[in-house]
Amino acid sequence: MTLGGFHGEGRPDKSALFGIFHMAVERYNPRDTEPRWQKAWDEARLFETRNDDPRPKYYVLEMFPYPSGRIHMGHVRNYTMGDVIARWRRAMGYNVLHPMGWDAFGLPAENAARDNKVNPRNWTYANIETMKGQLKTMGLSLDWARELATCDPAYYRHQQKMFLDFWKSDLVERKSAKVNWDPVDMTVLANEQVIDGRGWRSGAPVEQRDLTQWFFKITSMSEQLLDGLETLERWPDKVRTMQQNWIGKSTGLAFEFGLKGAPEGFDSLPVFTTRADTMWGPTFAAIAADHPLAKALAQDNPEIAAFTAKCRAIGTSAAAIETAEKLGYDTGLKVTHPADPDFELPLWIANFVLMDYGTGAIIGCPAHDQRDLDFARKYGLPVVDVFKPLDSDASVGDEAFTPAKTEKVRYVHWHGEPGTEITCQEAMDRTLALYEEKGWGQGRVQYRLRDWLISRQRYWGCPIPVIHCDDCGAVPVPADQLPVELPMDVTFDKPGNPLDHHPTWKHTSCPNCGKDARRDTDTMDTFVDSSWYYARFTDPWNETEPTTLDYVDGKNGWLPVNQYIGGIEHAILHLLYSRFFARAMKATGHLNTVEEPFEGLFTQGMVVHETYKVPGEGFITPAEIRIDDIDGTRSASRLSDGATVEIGPIEKMSKSKKNVVDPDDIIATYGADTARWFMLSDSPPERDVIWSEAGVEGAHRFVQRLWRLVAEAAPSIAGVAAYPAKDGPLSATSKAAHKTLKAVGEDLGRLQFNKAVARIYELTNLLSRDLSALDEKAGAETRAALREGVEFLVAMIAPMMPHLAEACWQEIGGTGLAAEQAWPAFDPALVVDDELVLPVQINGKKRGELSVPADAPPEEIEAAALALDAVRVALEGKQPKKVIVVPKRIVNVVI
């Protein structure tokens, strides 16, 4: 299972050397040819895109990488898919924008700086250099002239400007809030970056802290972000659903309880409920442990203080929440119902009420809410049925009655006539109308989405361009002082924020009053950087503005991105932030019209690989082992000493499992085309692909086979004009070629690369039979038809295996570069069959076949089917009950 071996040197194999079969054709040697073609593309500047090109535009973008050091197989898969689309659209006549850049800010650079005493900037740029070199070996058709790095002041100066513009437009806010603190990364995190109560990078349980921080007011666009999802027809439903859930819209009734005996300043208690129809069934009210009223009560009641402390101690982790029992503390206070001041309820503090959602206070209606019921049963609170099923008079036991809102029920305890049978929705609507009319409450829309916390107590990020003055407060850095650049002389030897530790950087004067003042030492969340890079690519040369309105969107502009490709892990984070940013940029004049930045989104699956373990020692890499397969039983051993190796489960490639395959090794051994072809074959692109040595070998065999096929045929078809065979023995081949061309185009349009690959295999199998029969005696028509077939094949592989396509194109004497050739047009007349083979069924089971002209009338087909031997035998001279003829599909004789 070594990656080196016999392929590497590209020496011709023996059969070719001795000319056993056809003329001697040397093995295709990608290591030699691929760099040559890459150079040819560069010199021809084929992939540099002009903004003023009049052809229709197509913008293909893959999520740009974090410069971690080296590219991995996930990048190879992602960028191969994007490149296929880019090259194919180019061949279709579009002016294609296909740029690449670097998501270059982030914590790993700081960790590297701390551990290896290097500057984060130098570390980052060194990684960019390496990875750019790796991407170049993949043969991607990228416009490197537009390359950008988010850590470049030339980029982040515009981000600082937009931050200030957003602030002016009331889209930014500095506020004190309970925030997520990651104790390992020593910074705050946005809600979206906390997964199961842990930091998304560090995995450490986050703590809640009250801090004053900068927020983007993404909640001001909740409704637009939700509505916009409807328009994203070329997004996966899964991602749309996830965003919908994240925004979490709910509609209901907002009202206020009256408060009796509460501390000074607490006259009423605002509450939100989605079940207005249950307003006559509550038996208690409850507030969160962090509710201001609970805090006030805790101040002079040690028991309450102890209880609220206990609630907080349970923590926020998923496991803790799942096992947590409902806990409550009766405050002794009473609340009064908005519709009837004499209707009093006890006020509890309960651990299952969240301060983050709604108002942090609930109305407890046990009969129709499971949580409330559990709580009521535990503390012996009454349970009052508001409505019952139509067919039963039973009261609620230990299971709350929570029918769908559209279900009709019988209301027994509400403001209307008892016994009314209506749907819950109807009852809610009526209650809401009544409450609004009487002034007891109002309809309200509630969202789960929180504002986007962007402050990070880190060094390697975009500085927040704000100066804090004791007299003037937070003051924007004046435009002529932008960018606020990061200092280079920083140390990472003590924990915390290096910008804060820097001896001089933060000290400045107030732009307003001139007094001594301090710079904001926080930097922006790196998701801010990636929220607008797609717009910057449209004119990265603009020094004065983030975008150039003529080019960014609108009539002659690029946005929205026509096809965006990346991992599902950004379903909420990056994609939601970017959608917000586009709207904010439009609101501040940095975009003309576009609100949705990504018209088409594709989320590709992961690259996974078997894991290997030496018992007692741990994981080892695929390169260190060999696999033996004896009668279908696979076993593995270590190359160095023959030790037994356990073959473990297939998992996402990761350093810790050591199941990674280095793209450099693969490209050095097999070439970029093999790696690209393998990534596109077999697995549907949205699913995980299992990287296997056998699979790569198979892909490589096809590269060699196709090359041999074309090279051997070249002398016979070079200089021949391509023309399809309309009749004769080759007409079937020509038809297959045109059909394949049509189908592959359709597959590529839907990003179904695996299907396109399978069709190309089929055509190759067909052509190889015809080509091996080709000799000097072949007629002009045969040569023309085969020439066309080969040309189609080259055109179809060109987006996927661009180097091999160039080599083949050159071999058959094509002019110019394959990368510049137009996608061929199929002949509509050749993709329809004039003779069809119809399956003939008897009672739904296939019993024969029938060859008929495509335009044969159904009666004729029926007659022919009935004349078949198999049918005649089955009929035994009787009449069929029914004969179904589905044109171009099937005949079914029912007996």
Add this chain to the structure above:
RNA sequence: GCGGGCGUGAUGGAAUUGGUAGACAUACCGGACUUAAAAUUCGGAAGCUUUGGCUGUGCGGGUUCGAGUCCCGCCGCCCGCACCA
């Protein structure tokens, strides 16, 4: 718990959206070539079978002339969200 997706040979997966199930590939087996292997090339292969067929797309029903595909009920796996009032 809620929401979404999936279940097809040894394996990855096709199946024109209700019309020949298993395309194509991987692995495997056999022939040719070779001293031998690799490479190449040709061929085989869902299962059972009394050779006429029968069974077969997680399981059980249903609709239909016809179901991998649609409907109902289960089972299993994956993903997302979750004490969201």
